[in-house]
Amino acid sequence: MTETAGTNTAGGVTCRPRIVAFAGNPNTGKSTLFNAFTGLRQHTGNWPGKTVTVTRGRFRFRGVNYIAVDLPGTYSLLPNSPEERLAKDFIFSDLYDVVVVVTDATCLERNLALALQILEVTDKVVVCVNLIDEARSKGLRVNTEALSRMLGVPTVATSARDGEGLPALMDAIESVITGRTATRPLKLKYTSEIEGQLRRIAGWLGPTGLVDGKLRGVSVQLLCGECDVLDVLRSSNRIVECLGKLDEGRRIRRECSVNAVSR
Ligand SMILES: Nc1nc2c(ncn2[C@@H]2O[C@H](COP(=O)(O)OP(=O)(O)O)[C@@H](O)[C@H]2O)c(=O)[nH]1
Ligand SMILES: [Mg+2]
Structure with a gap:
């Protein structure tokens, strides 16, 4: 999987690597x-903080060019x-x-918390x-078929160190x-109170043109006080309309957390 990769050509049309x-x-x-995948030697090890940048590398698979990104x-x-x-x-x-x-098969439950958050934002997940x-x-035995059905996306067991499962x-x-595989990611449902607030925030975000998982994911971020997520929307020049609603968002978040604590 390590040939040099450039652009892809399909039916005479050139497109960027996947x-x-x-x-x-x-x-x-x-x-x-x-x-x-890339044949590169990105540092690996078991101490924290070793990957502090986004590293990219190229590879080819079945005649198609890819770029791998190590987050x-x-x-x-x-x-x-x-x-x-x-x-x-x-x-x-x-x-x-x-x-x-x-994910780490030996502590899957803890690892799946992030998977669920990512499934909230995008359908393009393995x-x-x-x-x-x-x-x-x-x-331990992991039933990847059952997991795949539950999560709504392909789930594959691997041992990266010895190459098992990589094909x-x-x-x-x-x-x-x-x-070729249509994913149906599991979408978490929150309490009716939180769902109501998410709908409200999603309404404010209407001018951004965000839809589906992105809209839901950004709404959750805003409800949790992660307002900088709006930076990724800067391309939208209607963003100011949304920013104007943020103070109200902060008030709602305070109310939600007070209610959650007093329950
Ligand atoms: N036994 C085993 N060790 C692995 C496997 N994949 C990675 N490792 C080891 O786990 C440690 C962390 O791997 P690394 O790729 O740096 O994890 P990262 O922090 O997610 O990038 C390294 O010592 C790897 O050699 C695997 O499938 N099996
Ligand atoms: Mg790493």
């Missing part, structure tokens, strides 16, 4: 997967550090064709259950990008 982003908690094997590790789309903010901004951008959410060898040696992962990536 972009595959690897997202996930720290130490789930994102950089190991990135290296396996910094993050636990949440509600960031606590510059690295997490970088990963979040990328997920909210239009800079990718598919996100591979890399879930990679990595470190499956470690899980196996601990006697199946690439196949899933290709099928989501081409639309």
